[in-house]
Amino acid sequence: MSRYASDRRAIEALVRPTEVHRDIYIDEEVFELEMKHLFANTWVFVGHESQTPGKGDYITTEIGTQPVIMVRHTDGEIRVLHNRCPHKGTKIAIDRAGNTGKFFRCPYHAWSFKTDGCLLAIPLRKGYKDTGLEESESVKGMAPVGAVKNYRGFVFARLNAEGPDFEDFFGQSLSSIDNMVDRSPEGRLEVAGPPLRYMHRCNWKMLVENQTDTCHPMVAHESSAGTAIELWEQMEKPEGTKKPMAMEVIAPFMSPYEFFENMGIRTWPNGHGHTGVHHSIHSDYSAIPGYFEQMVAAYGEERARAILGENRHNTVYFPNIMIKGPIQQLRLFKPVAANRTLVESYIYRLVGAPDMLLERTAMYNRLINAPTSMVGHDDLEMYERAQEGLHSDGLEWVNVQRLYAPDENFDEIAVENGTTERQMRNQFHAWTKYMTMTMGGDA
Amino acid sequence: MAFPTRDDLIDFVYEEARMLDDGRFDEWLDLWTPDSFYWMPLDYNQQDDRHVTSLLHEDAFMRKLRIERFKGERTFSQKPKTRCHHVLQRPFIDHRDDEKGEYTTHTSFHYVETRLDDQILLAATARHELKLIDGRLKITHKRVDLLNSDAAFGNIQMFL
Ligand code: FES
Numbered sequence A: 001m002s003r004y005a006s007d008r009r010a011i012e013a014l015v016r017p018t019e020v021h022r023d024i025y026i027d028e029e030v031f032e033l034e035m036k037h038l039f040a041n042t043w044v045f046v047g048h049e050s051q052t053p054g055k056g057d058y059i060t061t062e063i064g065t066q067p068v069i070m071v072r073h074t075d076g077e078i079r080v081l082h083n084r085c086p087h088k089g090t091k092i093a094i095d096r097a098g099n100t101g102k103f104f105r106c107p108y109h110a111w112s113f114k115t116d117g118c119l120l121a122i123p124l125r126k127g128y129k130d131t132g133l134e135e136s137e138s139v140k141g142m143a144p145v146g147a148v149k150n151y152r153g154f155v156f157a158r159l160n161a162e163g164p165d166f167e168d169f170f171g172q173s174l175s176s177i178d179n180m181v182d183r184s185p186e187g188r189l190e191v192a193g194p195p196l197r198y199m200h201r202c203n204w205k206m207l208v209e210n211q212t213d214t215c216h217p218m219v220a221h222e223s224s225a226g227t228a229i230e231l232w233e234q235m236e237k238p239e240g241t242k243k244p245m246a247m248e249v250i251a252p253f254m255s256p257y258e259f260f261e262n263m264g265i266r267t268w269p270n271g272h273g274h275t276g277v278h279h280s281i282h283s284d285y286s287a288i289p290g291y292f293e294q295m296v297a298a299y300g301e302e303r304a305r306a307i308l309g310e311n312r313h314n315t316v317y318f319p320n321i322m323i324k325g326p327i328q329q330l331r332l333f334k335p336v337a338a339n340r341t342l343v344e345s346y347i348y349r350l351v352g353a354p355d356m357l358l359e360r361t362a363m364y365n366r367l368i369n370a371p372t373s374m375v376g377h378d379d380l381e382m383y384e385r386a387q388e389g390l391h392s393d394g395l396e397w398v399n400v401q402r403l404y405a406p407d408e409n410f411d412e413i414a415v416e417n418g419t420t421e422r423q424m425r426n427q428f429h430a431w432t433k434y435m436t437m438t439m440g441g442d443a
Numbered sequence B: 001m002a003f004p005t006r007d008d009l010i011d012f013v014y015e016e017a018r019m020l021d022d023g024r025f026d027e028w029l030d031l032w033t034p035d036s037f038y039w040m041p042l043d044y045n046q047q048d049d050r051h052v053t054s055l056l057h058e059d060a061f062m063r064k065l066r067i068e069r070f071k072g073e074r075t076f077s078q079k080p081k082t083r084c085h086h087v088l089q090r091p092f093i094d095h096r097d098d099e100k101g102e103y104t105t106h107t108s109f110h111y112v113e114t115r116l117d118d119q120i121l122l123a124a125t126a127r128h129e130l131k132l133i134d135g136r137l138k139i140t141h142k143r144v145d146l147l148n149s150d151a152a153f154g155n156i157q158m159f160l
């Protein structure tokens, strides 16, 4: 029985001002509709240009659950193609990264395609003479996605040909990507190694919401961050011993509520937002020798201070990534099923900056976001307990009410108390908008 | 122990795994030198342990933290606790230098971790760098390579 298919009223009814229905997280049909509508109408992160630096370099990935190839075409531009042979559907590439030269060649019957997807050749083509192949969809080759935008090295795509414009969709939220890239004295990032890949048996949105959930660190992470602080205090050490880098990374998770309240949350239209408007858990890291001087040389002192003075914590780009400007990390929350999400955590090198910055970034990634991370373990535990708990009929609604104000207007940029759940509500507002945008019926 | 025999080295590796399986974590922590590292790379053949991501790269402080966390009252992912089980192939002695008291072993093993109804099986290789200090073997470095290190994992909570 279909409860939701293309019924915009039923979808809209799942989101109330201060609560959302559990089917948003557990219903397979809602999930299918997300893939069909939400992930097709929005601009979704695909990859970073440094993952495909040379012509013919490609990666395979997914937009929502759609398999795609991001490839650098012979003209030097990045293309995003559906990873599906127009002949019989075979995936053209399955390795996570590689170089295909000037063209892709399907391994099944050797149809070949230029790196912009256009059909190049079919063996024994005379077999299609007078069959009407020229009028078929297949003759067009590998289908490109609807639209692609490379913003300062970050490649986004929209599956649908029609839809919101890139700049309209992201607006001023792009300032977080800007800040991350500007932290390189050369204004350039490079991916550093493969991502962590962490499988979560929960809905993808739980992860996205968690990025601006500032009331959980001191609770869920007490066992790692709290124990770290205790151990450090108990440790015999000479007076004035500098905290090791690992302590600097992990200890701020135990910061008290006021710290998170005062850090602030900013929301932008279309579901984007960030924690850490005024300060964040990344504010008090030790200076890395030589870095500030490099920044001053590149940008001048005033601008260098402005760039480094911005310490945004987590920026959510709706629908499914989070970036951390101060430590050059990006986490991609890939939906697999209603109850399954693959999290890929990437790190980037600030080109022209000291290696020690990258060392801290790699450490952060490992300590906080790895499947072997003491911090990650407790987050995953909470998501999976929630995914199971939502099947309880004790209550069908999930509460997102903290610091709710009647008549919230998500089309306006707002800065609020850092413990508000406004950003979660902002995401659900955008969720409804992009879910129903292509459903027909009256808004 | 004058110089460790082949059996001494092999026994050490087996005993280390047994401590983890038995949950004798404090004894296990004591097997390491103060400046030693436990390293689990993310990528097959990874050489750099600092400038790309690893699964684990833990010094003495981080190892102790992980062990203390296991014991904690509010360690939610350890309520109930994880248990583990190693099956080792006989270690190879890849290198021995009695003059310096330095030894390297190479051990293939299967590792099972369980909690509630979940159980995972991992295939891995451990490379132990050992040093004879005051007549006792100590670990200066342990590298664990998962056969499928690039796969997507759920939680892996214990030391392998
Ligand atoms: S399926 Fe690709 S060439 Fe036949």
Ligand SMILES: [Fe+2]
Pocket (backbone or CB within 6 Å): A210, A216, A217, A220, A221, A375, A379
């Ligand atoms: Fe968390």
